[in-house]
Amino acid sequence: MQRRTALKLTLAAAVLLAVGKPYDLWAAPQNVSSGSLRVWSVAAGGYVMTDKVTKTADDWRRQLTPEQYHVTREKGTERAYTGKDWNNHADGVYRCVCCGQDLFDSRTKFESGTGWPSYTEPVAAENIATAEDRGFFMTRTEVLCSRCDAHLGHVFPDGPKPTGLRYCMNSAAMVFIPRGEIDK
Ligand SMILES: [Zn+2]
Secondary structure, eight states: OHHHHHHHHHHHHHHHHHHHHHHHHHHSOTTOOTTEEEEEETTTTEEEEEEOOOOOHHHHHHHSOHHHHHHHHHOOOOOTTOSSSTTOOOSEEEEETTTOOEEEEGGGEEOOSSSSOEESSOSOGGGEEEEEEOOTTSOEEEEEETTTOOEEEEEESOOOTTTOOEEEEOGGGEEEEEGGGTTO
């Protein structure tokens, strides 16, 4: 009886080892160089590898205007209808004001009536990050740049088709690049 139990335990251990192996291999970052980030590039028309951008508060302050700094690095919100892009109907791409990463395409921009530039989706899921925001007595989903962690705005589940999402962004967090100048 004891021998049989021992055999069962040995078999169970063997199964666990065999099952565990693929996961161990899968988890090993063998083909991924550390710090690399896979994001969509509109200019390249495909995914590219890039690195995270990390700067000190002083560096960001030197690079940005006070409003850009407040929105992107202090999670601020510009007043509705005051930004440069809520009523921008030009064809092009909106990039991160901090690191230049492509964020939104004008083809997904829509009239939300909110006074903030609004989109149904980012250029690619990889180009943004989201986080739970429990400020102002409500829970919202914060949207950040995946490359430099700039605060961009929030996403709400009340947008139009095809995604049903409303990415409510701050003009101050983005730079608009006309379609013809994307490659330059
Ligand atoms: Zn960025």
